[in-house]
Amino acid sequence: METRTTRAMPSLLTSSLRVFDLSLGEMLWSRRTVFLALIVGGPVVISIILRIVDLMNVPAMRVNGVKMAGPSIFGLLIWFLFLRFIVPILGIFYGTSLIADEVEDKTITYLFTRPIPRSAVLLGKYLAYLASTVLIVLPSVMFVYFLVVPIGGGGIAGTFPNLVRDLGLLAVGLAAYGALFAAVGAWVKRPVLLGLFFAFGFEPFALAVPGYLKRFTIAFYTQGLVPEAMPQESLISLLQSFFHETVSPLEGVLTLLVITGLSLALAARAVERREYVLEQ
Amino acid sequence: MTKRTRYFMFGSVTVLLVGLCTGLVAFYTGMPMGAFGRPDGPAELRYVPADATLVAFANVQDVMRSEFRQKLRAAITDDEHGQAEFQKQTGIDIEHDIDHVVAFVEPGSGDDNHNGMVIAAGRFEAGRLEALAREHEGLIEEYKGKRLVTVVGDRGHDEKPHGDTFTVAFLDPGLIALGQTGVVKRSIDRQGGQSVLDNHEMMNLVHDLDSANAWAVGRFDTLISQARLPEGVAGQIPAVRWFSASGHINGGLRGTIRAEARDEQAGQNLRDVVQGFMALAKMQASQKPELTALMNSIQLSGTGKTVSLNFEVPSQIIDAFSEAHRRAED
Numbered sequence: 001m002e003t004r005t006t007r008a009m010p011s012l013l014t015s016s017l018r019v020f021d022l023s024l025g026e027m028l029w030s031r032r033t034v035f036l037a038l039i040v041g042g043p044v045v046i047s048i049i050l051r052i053v054d055l056m057n058v059p060a061m062r063v064n065g066v067k068m069a070g071p072s073i074f075g076l077l078i079w080f081l082f083l084r085f086i087v088p089i090l091g092i093f094y095g096t097s098l099i100a101d102e103v104e105d106k107t108i109t110y111l112f113t114r115p116i117p118r119s120a121v122l123l124g125k126y127l128a129y130l131a132s133t134v135l136i137v138l139p140s141v142m143f144v145y146f147l148v149v150p151i152g153g154g155g156i157a158g159t160f161p162n163l164v165r166d167l168g169l170l171a172v173g174l175a176a177y178g179a180l181f182a183a184v185g186a187w188v189k190r191p192v193l194l195g196l197f198f199a200f201g202f203e204p205f206a207l208a209v210p211g212y213l214k215r216f217t218i219a220f221y222t223q224g225l226v227p228e229a230m231p232q233e234s235l236i237s238l239l240q241s242f243f244h245e246t247v248s249p250l251e252g253v254l255t256l257l258v259i260t261g262l263s264l265a266l267a268a269r270a271v272e273r274r275e276y277v278l279e280q
Numbered sequence: 281m282t283k284r285t286r287y288f289m290f291g292s293v294t295v296l297l298v299g300l301c302t303g304l305v306a307f308y309t310g311m312p313m314g315a316f317g318r319p320d321g322p323a324e325l326r327y328v329p330a331d332a333t334l335v336a337f338a339n340v341q342d343v344m345r346s347e348f349r350q351k352l353r354a355a356i357t358d359d360e361h362g363q364a365e366f367q368k369q370t371g372i373d374i375e376h377d378i379d380h381v382v383a384f385v386e387p388g389s390g391d392d393n394h395n396g397m398v399i400a401a402g403r404f405e406a407g408r409l410e411a412l413a414r415e416h417e418g419l420i421e422e423y424k425g426k427r428l429v430t431v432v433g434d435r436g437h438d439e440k441p442h443g444d445t446f447t448v449a450f451l452d453p454g455l456i457a458l459g460q461t462g463v464v465k466r467s468i469d470r471q472g473g474q475s476v477l478d479n480h481e482m483m484n485l486v487h488d489l490d491s492a493n494a495w496a497v498g499r500f501d502t503l504i505s506q507a508r509l510p511e512g513v514a515g516q517i518p519a520v521r522w523f524s525a526s527g528h529i530n531g532g533l534r535g536t537i538r539a540e541a542r543d544e545q546a547g548q549n550l551r552d553v554v555q556g557f558m559a560l561a562k563m564q565a566s567q568k569p570e571l572t573a574l575m576n577s578i579q580l581s582g583t584g585k586t587v588s589l590n591f592e593v594p595s596q597i598i599d600a601f602s603e604a605h606r607r608a609e610d
Binding site for chain 1: 281282284285288289292293295296299300302303304306307309487
């Protein structure tokens, strides 16, 4: 009598965690990490310079002749550098490459021939992206906070709740942008250009014009979580305040979570159904 | 997961946890800002009471060495009498012994409307000051580890003091306090306790005066209410809560006067009044060329409750004034 031993296919979660374990090291010690370190190290260097300038008794930043306090400078850095630049750019470059890199390196076959669901490859890699970016971006924000907030006598005690909120917001932002661009990467052939256009062309434009267009951006919902951190002097901010349309923090968080879930579902569906043709 | 990756994750999580724990401790204990940063203003502010109505600072060395002061000194020949008198009374040569001073006014009690004290940082010879005090029948005592030299003020016919007593206290090496004995002793008592550094409203104003080598910040409404002005006059004074004045003295004098009104309407009214005065002054100055540059440099700004006036007095104005003065004497 012939006996066949069959091993059950691991669950989606187990498979995803195995891919995560494999991908995290690859993602952290790749050439892309140099780019990530440079991008995230920028604000830390700026903060060190601002702090040195302040210690030399020279005002670090002035607005209309009035010295800016550390918490205001920190708010500016979070809004302009992290939320409007670093988070989208990390989402674009890491999110779009989750599957594209494996296709380009012609290693996707090895992953797809393993006895795991195809979508687990994407989910595992997405989790690795989230872990690596969160573990690099958030400590960077922590350094920036302790360097910048005390400038001009700013207090750590009073601004700590804002830091916790900002850290949470950055994590949610990284999750949403990463998931969106993972979906774009799974569906579209040249996802980076599309991602750059979306983050730095469409989003600023949509935020500045009245109407429903802004609801198709991620920045609109992240902005709803930190309306007070958004500088009021810029032209775009003035236009936005004129049209006066923001979402409540709860609506912002829920929408960002829905965007993340929906984007991941779309990306997983694409990976499950699409046939990747490797160029010879 | 490789060892390298594990170390990296451990490092990142440690940085996050240390930061969050530090922030949490700061949040719950109200950790002072000085723990992570340089507090605003000079260190001597720790001797200033939290309820001070006026705080002022001057970098004496900067001001004394400035080209502006040299020109002013040449133009006004009799400004050294007061300085000589002060040296005679206290043995302190302002020009050479003092680096910077911090002065404050605190609300008094009863008839005593205001009490003040000056804290001076520089080079002081305790022996010389004590000898001088003895010559003036002064008392030398120790108070909480600080040496106090007290000189009794006016004496009546019965030779009992009925005036204020003036004290010079050696707070730290190179740091003395001069003022009424009670105020000086209260300042010594204050060490390590509540001070103006805990007065956030005032410290916010001090924070904006960083580059000035002379400044003053005060509660305008409190000062006015204690000034016992006639009702008719007091009613005409604008509803200003805080004011600050700062000046950077070098080749010329660059100054800013800022006032914070009680509300936005009061702020707008004050801006209108100042605007009116500026127009009037500019009209008057058009006949005096030496004042034209000064008047043109005055700029009024501010939004909401804030009114700000910037001005610049170039050293040429002093030259023009001394020339005009000389011509008038001739």
